[in-house]
Amino acid sequence: MESNSLKNNNNSKMMSSRKDDLFHVIHKVPQGDTPYVKAKHAQLVEKDPEAAIVLFWKAINAGDRVDSALKDMAVVMKQLNRSEEAIEAIKSFRGRCSKQAQESLDNVLIDLYKKCGKVDEQIDLLKRKLRLIYQGEIFNGKPTKTARSHGKKFQVSVKQETSRLLGNLGWAYMQKSNYLTAEVVYRKAQMIDPDANKANNLGLCLIKQGRYDDAAGVLRDVLHGRIPGSEDVRARNRAQELLMELKAVQPPSPELSHILGLDDDFVNGLEMLMNEWAPVRSKRLPIFEQISSFRDQLAC
Template identity: 80%
Template sequence: MEGSSKSNTACYSKTEKEKDLFHVIHKVPCGDGPYVKAKHAQLVHKDPETAIVWFWKAINAGDKVDSALKDMAVVMKQVDRTEEAIEAIRSFRSRCSKQAQESLDNVLIDLYKKCGKVEEQIDLLKRKLRLIYQGEAFNGKPTKTARSHGKKFQVSVKQETSRLLGNLGWAYKQKSNFLAAEVVYQKAQMIDPDANKACNLGLCLIKQARYDEARLVLQSVLEGKLPGSEDFKSRKRAEELLMEVETRQPLPELTEILGFDLDDDDFVKGLEKMMNEWAPSRSKRLPIFEQISSFRDRIAC
């Protein structure tokens, strides 16, 4: 009996270890509540529609509402149910904790961006920047923990401010308000410069026909003076924008090309001078006039 008991304990431990490994690999929580079932559907079975159903059940049951609402909105965005995701956050964010509101705002910004709600995006970005100015961002802390591609990292208030300004500049670009976008990108670069925002700033300057300024900004990327300059996409974009600068450079004035003004009294003389310079040295007249002169000379003889 004693040996059997040890065997059962060993099997149980092995099963538990396998379960723990499963949760680590698939990054799903433990348990059997609606939120856990939603995450299984989302991450393990790759079934977003079923996941959304279980996220709704989790929200209604009060099961991890903060995470359920945010995760559901993200999944809805992936399956092009963006408008529905926006309405869900607006309707149910009051059920979420104060700590979750900032994350929900970030999700909303992405949703507004995807479905073209530029005005709403601008308003929300301004509100978030105002909170930073008032010292209320990150729940009063100097940094926050963010996640990207499964990795956690710390974000400072300075970095977050620059990121939000970059998003605001992008929104103004969509409205073709390139002056406002330029001002915002300039401020973002002063706080936390990078190559991507420099390219966007360069584009805003090009749109305003300020080519010399745009050239300087874009060359700073190609010369490796900014963080992210080594990124292939940023360098390629900077090169393409610089080529656009060259093609849009104003052409020399026609007066500069011709050497005289079309309104001058000496226009005809200037044109004759130019034609003489272009004509072959052996003759300043077209062949037909040479033939006529020769014919007249013969008649005179």
């Protein structure tokens, strides 16, 4: 009887342990009873971001997984529209974090600057990260890094990261209406690792400069599937929307009267007169035939 009781207790403990393991896997929270674990539980299980922030602070002050605690706290603060506070927290406490954590903290900072509209700070940080690439110091000297998006892990190369940072830099210059610099940056990004999203942004940049034919060519490349990522429905829809916007702002082709420097009434009256006088085989003066041809070329 005693042996059966021990077996039952052991089975019960095993089942409880499995349930705990399953709980942590489902909710993606670490195991333990430390401030950081409690903070993640408050964030992901209890859905209490304010309590999570307090516990993240405790984790940082206690030296408990500081790298993750600082980054996670900043992300939660951003969700609560406390981005300015998150920026100050990263600046104040990143010195306690490891060298390996600095790059991910920079990425969080870039998002926070974007959220706050701090464009100059964003540009400075993006340039600094690009300099690290030129100096061979990105990814802590490794050719790739593991990134995470929507819960999935994937590998990012230095080439892809360079293009991504240039794309962000181009968009930052767009916010300052520095469209010429933005264009140069976008074109460099597309030379390194082209994608449809940056192509759409380049198209918008060209529209802002009034270079409608160039913009149309870039956007049609997306619609015709000539650029990686063009199969994405959102990218194609945005390209279509930008083309419609382009048509709305593009000036009409010059009319014959504008080319001649004459008003419409004069041209129409002269046309009617020539129709009466000229033989059937040619009811236009040679000069009008030449100008009409020129007008057709302009309209193309």
